[in-house]
Amino acid sequence: MVRCDCSDLNWEKLQILCPVLQFAHYKGNCKHFEGNTTYFIIHANDQPAEFLLNKPTKQFTKDCEDRAIFFSKASHNCSALICGPNIYETHEFVRNQLMNNVFSQQHDVVEQMVLYSVLYNNRDSAQSAFNQVELERDKYRKVGKNFGVRFTFLDNKVLFNEIKFQFNKEQIGKDISIFNPNFNEHIILQELIGGWGNIVVRVQLNFNRIGELNGDGKITFDNKLEAELFVNSLFLEQQQVKIVQVHGTDLFLDNQRKQKQTQESNSDSKSIVGFKSTTIKD
Numbered sequence: 254m255v256r257c258d259c260s261d262l263n264w265e266k267l268q269i270l271c272p273v274l275q276f277a278h279y280k281g282n283c284k285h286f287e288g289n290t291t292y293f294i295i296h297a298n299d300q301p302a303e304f305l306l307n308k309p310t311k312q313f314t315k316d317c318e319d320r321a322i323f324f325s326k327a328s329h330n331c332s333a334l335i336c337g338p339n340i341y342e343t344h345e346f347v348r349n350q351l352m353n354n355v356f357s358q359q360h361d362v363v364e365q366m367v368l369y370s371v372l373y374n375n376r377d378s379a380q381s382a383f384n385q386v387e388l389e390r391d392k393y394r395k396v397g398k399n400f401g402v403r404f405t406f407l408d409n410k411v412l413f414n415e416i417k418f419q420f421n422k423e424q425i426g427k428d429i430s431i432f433n434p435n436f437n438e439h440i441i442l443q444e445l446i447g448g449w450g451n452i453v454v455r456v457q458l459n460f461n462r463i464g465e466l467n468g469d470g471k472i473t474f475d476n477k478l479e480a481e482l483f484v485n486s487l488f489l490e491q492q493q494v495k496i497v498q499v500h501g502t503d504l505f506l507d508n509q510r511k512q513k514q515t516q517e518s519n520s521d522s523k524s525i526v527g528f529k530s531t532t533i534k535d
Contacts, residue, residue: 255293257322258462262315271313271322276301294327309439310431312464321431321464325438328454329376330408331356332476333383335369337402343367346402350385354378359478370407370478379406407476414480416472416487417507424502431460436500438470444499445472452480472506 259267264279277295305324312319335351337343339362347369352358355378359370373379386404393400409415422429425436442456455473460466474480488495488508495506 254325254327255295255322256325257313258320260462267313270315271311273305273311277305310437310464318463320462321460323431323460325455330406330476331373331376331379332407333371333373333379334405334407334411334478335371335382335386335402336366336405339365339367343402346389350389351382351404353381372477407478409473412476412478412481413484414474414476416474416484417469418472418497418504419469419507420502420504422466422468425466429466430464431458431466432464433466436502441470441499441504445497448497449483451475452477452483 262270268274268277274295276298279293279295306326309324311322311324313322314320335347337347344367347367351369351371354374356372356374358372361368371379371382373382383404383406386400386402389402390400405411425433428435431437438456438458441458442453445453445456452475453472454475456470457473458466458470474484487506493508495508497504497506
């Protein structure tokens with residue numbers, strides 16, 4: 254994953270301005286990036302990727318101005334929620350068609366619905382299971398019937414597993430940039446993992462084109478049902494802001510839930526409430 258201001262740039266120009274990208278490949282569809290801070294994925298072999306991630310914050314110069322560019326490891330979501338009526342046909346379909354290459358799964362019955370929380374070994378296996386559900390849905394639709402099994406990737410559209418935060422830049426000293434060795438995404442992530450465990454997977458600090466911190470960011474937790482329960486537990490009832498101190502700086506965590514993007518996501522997330530599980534690893 255790459256973050257930088259790519260105004261008036263395309264991939265070829267960015268490679269020239271930032272030579273460390275010469276061994277990377279951009280697989281986007283557009284010729285030009287969007288303005289301001291852009292997020293995009295690049296692909297590189299192991300050695301170039303390790304070089305970029307070893308020192309993730311770098312600079313390139315455009316129009317006599319040094320711009321910041323930040324590299325981080327992208328992750329593919331392999332977690333899914335599968336639900337359907339608690340009948341024999343649902344269990345057989347899930348077990349026979351959707352449980353290939355599964356690392357772990359949790360299941361329970363809630364209000365006559367069976368819920369499977371599944372972690373696949375890789376994204377391809379998860380996508381294959383999703384495609385299988387869609388194929389079966391099409392078969393039922395062609396004969397005027399409704400297929401009751403639904404497959405939803407567990408991410409921030411369904412789960413409340415992200416927290417936005419703000420901080421006072423005066424607390425971090427003179428260096429208020431993404432290049433600060435004492436206050437950066439890696440240090441914050443390690444301190445949060447030390448306090449909360451590996452359920453914290455990513456920290457993002459927002460910055461402008463030259464790398465100055467905006468004073469806000471985002472904490473991302475794992476794509477698991479337990480993550481939403483943990484995030485909820487961080488806040489007392491009706492509490493809007495929680496303060497967590499990291500490396501001498503107060504992070505003001507915002508309890509405002511993100512709006513669900515679709516009615517389907519809403520119904521799935523409501524089903525999560527009260528979920529009890531037993532983990533089974535292959």
